[in-house]
Amino acid sequence: MTTRKQEFWLGVRDEAPILLGVAPFGLIFGTVAIHASIAAPVAQAMSSIIFAGSSQFIAAGMVGTGVSRLAIILVVFMVNLRHALYSASVAPHMRHLSPIWKFLLAYLLTDEAYAVTITHYRQDDDPTNKHWYFLGAGLTLWTTWQVSTATGIFIGAQLPQNWPLGFILSLTFIALVVPALKDKASVVAAVTAALVGVLTFGFPFKIGLLAAAFIGILTGLLVEGRQK
Amino acid sequence: MSLWAVILLSGLLTFGTRLSFILLLDRINVPGWFRSGLRFVPAAVLSAIILPELATRSAVLDVSLHNPQLYAGALAVLAAWRTKNVLLTIIVGMAALLIFQALLWKF
Numbered sequence: 001m002t003t004r005k006q007e008f009w010l011g012v013r014d015e016a017p018i019l020l021g022v023a024p025f026g027l028i029f030g031t032v033a034i035h036a037s038i039a040a041p042v043a044q045a046m047s048s049i050i051f052a053g054s055s056q057f058i059a060a061g062m063v064g065t066g067v068s069r070l071a072i073i074l075v076v077f078m079v080n081l082r083h084a085l086y087s088a089s090v091a092p093h094m095r096h097l098s099p100i101w102k103f104l105l106a107y108l109l110t111d112e113a114y115a116v117t118i119t120h121y122r123q124d125d126d127p128t129n130k131h132w133y134f135l136g137a138g139l140t141l142w143t144t145w146q147v148s149t150a151t152g153i154f155i156g157a158q159l160p161q162n163w164p165l166g167f168i169l170s171l172t173f174i175a176l177v178v179p180a181l182k183d184k185a186s187v188v189a190a191v192t193a194a195l196v197g198v199l200t201f202g203f204p205f206k207i208g209l210l211a212a213a214f215i216g217i218l219t220g221l222l223v224e225g226r227q228k
Numbered sequence: 229m230s231l232w233a234v235i236l237l238s239g240l241l242t243f244g245t246r247l248s249f250i251l252l253l254d255r256i257n258v259p260g261w262f263r264s265g266l267r268f269v270p271a272a273v274l275s276a277i278i279l280p281e282l283a284t285r286s287a288v289l290d291v292s293l294h295n296p297q298l299y300a301g302a303l304a305v306l307a308a309w310r311t312k313n314v315l316l317t318i319i320v321g322m323a324a325l326l327i328f329q330a331l332l333w334k335f
Contacts, residue, residue, distance in 0.1 A: 014314070017314045017315050017318055018314075020318065038231070042231050042232065042235065045232070045235050046235055049235050049238075049239035050235060050238050050239045050242055051239070051242070052242050055242070059234075059238065063231065069229040069231075069233075069234045070229075072234055072238070073234055073237050073238050073241065076238040076241065077238070077242070080241070080242045080245055080246075081245060082273055083242065083246045084245050084246075084248050084249060085269050085273055086246070086269070086273070087246055087248050087250050088248075088249035088253065088262075088266055088269065089266050089270065090250065091249045091252075091253035091254075092266070094250055095253075095254060102247070102250050102251060103247065105250070106247035107246065109246040109250075111274075111277070115270065115274060118269075118270045164297070164325060166281045166284075167281065167282070167300075167301075167321070168318065168321075168322070169281070170277070170278045170281040170282055170301065171301075171304050171317055171321040171322070172314060172317075172318060173274045173277060174278055174301065174304045174305055174308050174317060175304070175308045175313070175314040175317035175318065176270075176314065177271055177275060177278070178305055178309050179308060179309065180270065180271060181271060185268070186267075186268065189268040189271050189272050190271040190272065190275040191275070192272075193271070193272040193276040194275040194276060194278060194279035194280075195279070196276065197275070197277070197279055197280045198279050198280050198289070198291065201280045201283070201284065201289050202289075208276075209273070209276050209277065209280075212272070213269070213272045213273045213276050214272075216268065216271070216272030216273075216276060217269065217272045218265075220265070220267070220268035220271070220272065221261060221264060221265055221268070224264065
């Protein structure tokens with residue numbers, strides 16, 4: 001059995017490559033927020049209270065454009081709705097945890113922490129201490145996001161031009177998703193979701209992403225049902 | 229409403245979304261297809277993030293033979309499938325992007 005400490009550091013280690021994409025993203029967020037005339041403490045609070053990258057960018061962009069405050073809240077909510085799917089996906093593995101653990105890990109449930117944690121949860125080994133892995137991965141990402149935001153706020157971001165941020169993040173997701181595609185139904189689900197995601201790219205507030213995910217999941221279920 | 233209130237409410241809603249099923253799945257009975265569907269969540273959601281990201285350059289959709297990200301992404305998929313190694317996949321993908329960018333520059 002792996003100890004709590006081993007699980008925690010395994011989570012930290014597995015999250016590390018993803019930071020290549022996340023730290024520059026946080027730097028840019030800090031810089032963008034200051035340029036949008038958001039005060040430094042408020043910008044930092046966005047990273048620690050909302051703690052969801054793309055929605056923070058959208059919110060920062062909307063502040064100062066005269067959009068109603070209620071609209072900003074609604075948009076952040078919409079953009080982050082995909083986290084409900086992550087929540088449902090990790091929930092069966094978190095049954096045995098105390099409420100404090102559930103609240104803490106829910107706070108840390110970002111795209112990047114989810115991607116490595118669900119991969120680990122699905123490995124067929126002893127699950128007793130896997131929440132420590134989740135904590136290690138989640139805290140690593142959290143710390144990076146806070147520090148990089150602060151750095152962006154106070155020093156500003158000077159990244160090389162055309163630094164392909166989104167591309168690097170995609171590479172890490174590819175590395176996590178592809179090895180998990182072990183059967184026909186999963187492959188069909190992934191390919192369908194990817195194609196629908198491109199077709200619905202123009203939809204606002206990540207509605208396209210949600211639609212693509214749902215259609216992908218349904219297609220996976222259909223293929224699986226037919227095989228039985 | 230102050231900006232602080234906006235952030236606090238946005239944060240609460242985001243946290244609530246993340247917490248939703250972690251708390252609820254213990255208390256409610258969800259149908260069997262819902263449980264089976266969970267298996268496909270990572271593949272579906274992450275793929276729906278990946279391909280649109282590869283297919284866009286400077287926030288504009290570019291599904292053409294001139295988009296180097298598509299070639300580099302395809303090679304990264306191959307690398308991930310063969311090696312199952314995150315760091316190696318990133319290295320292969322980044323190197324491929326640089327090479328294809330240089331090659332496609334001429335067209």
